[in-house]
Amino acid sequence: MISWMKNNPVTVRLRARLTGFADDTRGTVTVEALIMLPLLLWAYCALFTFFDAYRQTSINHKAAYTLSDMLSRETSPVTNDYLDAAQSMLGFLTRSGTERRLRVTVVRYDMDDDEHYVEWSEVRGTVSALDDATVGTWETRLPVMVDEERLVLVETWTDYDAPFNIGLNDRTISTFVFTRPRFAPQLLFDASA
Numbered sequence: 001m002i003s004w005m006k007n008n009p010v011t012v013r014l015r016a017r018l019t020g021f022a023d024d025t026r027g028t029v030t031v032e033a034l035i036m037l038p039l040l041l042w043a044y045c046a047l048f049t050f051f052d053a054y055r056q057t058s059i060n061h062k063a064a065y066t067l068s069d070m071l072s073r074e075t076s077p078v079t080n081d082y083l084d085a086a087q088s089m090l091g092f093l094t095r096s097g098t099e100r101r102l103r104v105t106v107v108r109y110d111m112d113d114d115e116h117y118v119e120w121s122e123v124r125g126t127v128s129a130l131d132d133a134t135v136g137t138w139e140t141r142l143p144v145m146v147d148e149e150r151l152v153l154v155e156t157w158t159d160y161d162a163p164f165n166i167g168l169n170d171r172t173i174s175t176f177v178f179t180r181p182r183f184a185p186q187l188l189f190d191a192s193a
Contacts, residue, residue, distance in 0.1 A: 042166065045164040045166055046164070046166045048163065048164065049162050049163055049164045049166050049168055050168065052162075052163055053160060053162065053168060056094070056158075056160050056173060057160075057173050059093070059094050059095070060094050060156060060158055060173045060175055061175050061177075062093070063089075063090055063093035063094050063156065063175075064090075064154055064155075064156045064175035064176075064177045065177055066089075066093060067086055067089065067090060067102075067104075067154050067156070067177075068152060068154040068177040068178070068179040069179060070086070071086075071104060071152050071154065071179070071187060072152050072179040072180065072181050072182050072187070073182050073183060074181075074183075074184070074187055075183050075184045077188035077189060077190035078104070078122075078187060078188065078189050078190070079189075079190050079191075080122075080191065083102070083104060083122055083124055084124065086102060086104070086124075087100055087102045087124040087125070090102055090156055090158075094156075094158050096158040096159070098158065098159040098161070099125060099126065099158075099159060100124075100125060100156070100157070100158050101123070101124065101125030101126060101127045101156065101157040101158075102123065102124040102125060102127075102154070102155070102156055103121065103122070103123045103124075103127050103129070103130065103153075103154075103155040103156075104121070104122050104123075104152065104153070104154055104155075105118055105119075105120070105121040105122075105129075105130045105135075105152075105153040105155075106118070106119040106120050106121075106150055106151070106152055106153070106186060106187050106189075107119065107135055107142065107150065107151050107153055107178075108148065108149070108150045108186075109142075109145035109146070109147065109148070109149050109150075110147065110148065111146070111147035111148075112147075115132075115136055116132075116135045116136060116138065116139075116142060116145075117132050117135070118130050118131060118132050118135050119150060119186065120188075120189045122189060125157070127155075127157065130153075141176065142178065143178065149180070150180075150181060150185070150186045150187070151178045151179065151180050151181075152178065152179050152180075152181060152187050153176075153177070153178045154175075154177045154178070154179075155174065155175065155176050155177075156174065156175045157172050157173070157174045157175075158172070158173050159171075159172055159173075160172070160173050
């Protein structure tokens with residue numbers, strides 16, 4: 001019965017057409033393009049999004065270093081207007097249209113207690129000021145300091161919205177920068193001005 005199917009004209013024609021279809025290479029570029037184009041498009045969007053996220057993180061860190069350096073050079077007390085302008089400058093430097101949060105803290109180290117203390121802490125945006133209890137747990141985050149030394153701690157938070165939805169969720173980019181005062185022994189804050 002199998003030999004009868006091999007010699008059957010319908011089977012022979014079917015086998016010839018299937019062989020011809022398998023050997024036909026017309027249209028393979030179109031099919032390959034249809035398969036690869038979505039993958040290439042997704043890869044391009046993913047690379048663009050990851051590059052943009054790293055670029056924005058770098059910009060945020062540079063802005064925080066700029067603010068920290070600016071504050072460390074102050075010889076006059078810092079005022080509320082000064083910190084409002086610093087928050088505006090953060091927005092300008094980061095090109096962030098979303099909410100920008102800024103916290104400026106002066107931290108003092110006491111060698112006798114082997115503790116860090118907050119001299120003053122001011123915030124702009126929806127963050128809370130630092131206190132002694134929080135800073136006391138930051139031995140690994142703060143540099144080695146000598147007795148009664150002070151440093152200016154600048155923290156920023158800006159929201160990042162990814163340009164394409166590739167699995168990288170929208171996130172908050174935060175920075176943590178500390179600088180020693182340069183021209184004065186400490187940075188003062190004047191709330192009355």
